[in-house]
Amino acid sequence: MQNEYDYTEEPGTDVPDYPSTYERSSSPPAIENEDDQELEASPSLSSDQQKHEHKNRGCFRGWGLEIFSLFIAISAFISLITVLEKADNLPIIGWTFPLSLNAVVSALSVTMRTLLAFAIGSCLGQGKWTWFKKRQGSLSRFIAFDNASRGPLGYPCVQSLITYKGQVDITGQNNSKIVKATRLDVGKWSRETTAEIGFVEEGFLNNYHIYSDVGIATISVLGFVNTSTSQPSKPPSVSCQTGNCTWPTYSSLGVCSTCFDISEHITKDKGFGMPDVSVLSPCHDSSVVFVANYTTYSVPYDSGRPLLIQNTDGLANQSACLPRSRVGLSAVFRPNETYRFANSTSLLASFVVLELQTDYWDSKIAIEDSTPKATECALEYCGRIHKAVMRNGDIVESTILESTSIAIDSFKPLGEYSQELIDVVQKEYGNSVSDITLKAFAETNNFPTILERNDLQVEIPITADVPEHVQRVFNITQTSIVTMMRTLADSTTLESIAYALSNSTNVITSFDNAAHLLSNRMREIDGSMAYGSSEQWVIYTHVQWRFFALPIVVVVAGCLFVIGTILDSTRLQIETKKTDLLSTLITVVDPETRAFLRKEKRGKDKDEDKVLAKVDKEEDGLVLRFFK
Secondary structure (H helix, E strand, O other), rough: OOOOOOOOOOOOOOOOOOOOOOOOOOOOOOOHHHHHHHHHHHHHHHHHHHHHHHHOOOOOOEEEEEEHHHHHHHHHHHHHHHHHHHEEEEEEEHHOOOOOHHHHHHHHHHHHHHHHHHHHHHHHHHHHHHHHHHOOEHHHHHHHHHHHHOOHHHOOOOOOOOOOOEEEEEEEEEEEEEOOEEOOOOOOOOOOOOOOOOOOOOOEEEEEEOOOEEEEEEEEHHHOOOOOOOOOOOOOOOOOOOEEEEEEEEEEEEEEEEEEOOHHOEEEEEEEEEOOOOOOOOOOOOOOOOOOOEEEEEEEEOOOOEEEEEOOOOHHHHHOOOOOOEEEEEEEEOHHHOOOOOOOOOEEEEEEEEEEEEHHOOOOHHHHOOOOOEEEEEEEEEEEEEEEEEEEOOOEEEEEEEEEOEOOOOOOOOOOOHHHHHHHHHHHHHHOOEEEEOOOOOOOOOOOOOOOOOOEEEEOOOOOOOOOOOOOOEOOOOOHHHHHHHHHHHHHHHHHHHHHHHOOOOOOHHHHHHHHHHHHHHHHHEEEEHHHEEEEEEEEEEEEEEHHHHHHHHHHHHHHHHHHHHHHHHHOOOOOOOHHHHHHHOOOOOOHHHHHHHHHHHHHOOOOOOOOEEEEEEEEEEEEEEOO
């Protein structure tokens, strides 16, 4: 038997007016389950009894799941903020939890979002009852409430923007090392007591046998080889575990180079005969004898051999005595024998390089028409202030200060001597740090006469703006000075330097590099260390808190909405229906209302805003009424 409430609506047909077959005042249909019995039994209670029963049930009856969800959502949100606060500005490697930060944030966000959305959805469903209980409104509002309780309006999202940025951080203190020289002590000598000494007073000078330092001798030559193409040498013995290190300002003993153009001292001479004066000329040791016109360019220098370049007149490829080296070279070791370094107090050696323009060697012009150039370069002991930085394994050491000053009381004769003898020595040697009469290209005897002195002390001026921890005074032993000078004065060494400079396109750069290599050798010999800090590229987690304001507002508003809905529903003593579809159907089961709504839905001028809805409370429960 077809239910009397069912009907079949055919398109284009009118729905007849159905008589009411169920009056609320008549006896209800048979009740088949306990829930229906309870529902139908309630109208028999008086209004006071219903209020008393509702009060006894408690204001949170029927809201247990929503309250629990709200509690978990708030807990998840607080946990999310706590996790983000801990992770903010934290290196990625500092996150030790088994799950990644993104996984934890996603889990907490989904938990909070889902449970909060569930509670809000239920309260939106309940809200349509409390809203229309207090006031009437259009049917469209009722539908909007119902849709919101089931659709996306009930699911506010929470997001926080997490970014990752990298930066260089110090990961270790004093675990990076770079070698420096705090003093220089190389070479050996032994006193020869049997040698005769011819000087003013017996015992004032002594003869010594000098043992050279192989490393210094080798570097003295290698420093000039291929320096026209080589880059400045890197500091030796650098230790940096991460490949990124910085060192605070440090000092080191070294050798400094300074050059000046002295071309004004060049003299040009014409001659007739054989140009065989230079040791670098093939005619110097030739058995062939001839005479021809020749040109000589020379620089007067108080060295062991004349400094000059000479050849027969004409082009280079037509000459009879083309020099084996393209430069003329000589050296002196006393400041008073130099042109530009007479006031030097720490002179190791001064060189004059004489060269002709490239066009002559390319046979484009004759030697007599060539333009010569002379450069005087000095190597001096000096104190250097450095800074060093290593990035990706590539170290860059910069020199921010160089000083050739010496301490006033340094390099004084040892022993008690008369002032007369001291004056004689000072007049003879002046500012020279050598008591040996050295001549370039000259064979020195094995027993040089030396006046024993205390250490030469090179110092950084007190006026220099350097940190207090930086060493300012550096000691150089007399044996070191004598050893290095004798090496540079040796014929083999000077000839090798001359050949090396023949391949150089920049004499000044060549001497700078040679000084740098000598300084590095001095640092290796001493072996002292400057300590720095190792650095590493570290990725940090950053939370963009300004984008977290909206989620906080949404969560707080959602919680207030849930709590407000529960309290409002309790105040109005409305049953907890929420999104229950059956409860909605129960309130509109009368045929007249259903027919009215079908007619409005089918009508040509249907408009949900013209249909008003109102929830009334009767003895048997809530009733949803619609009217225009």
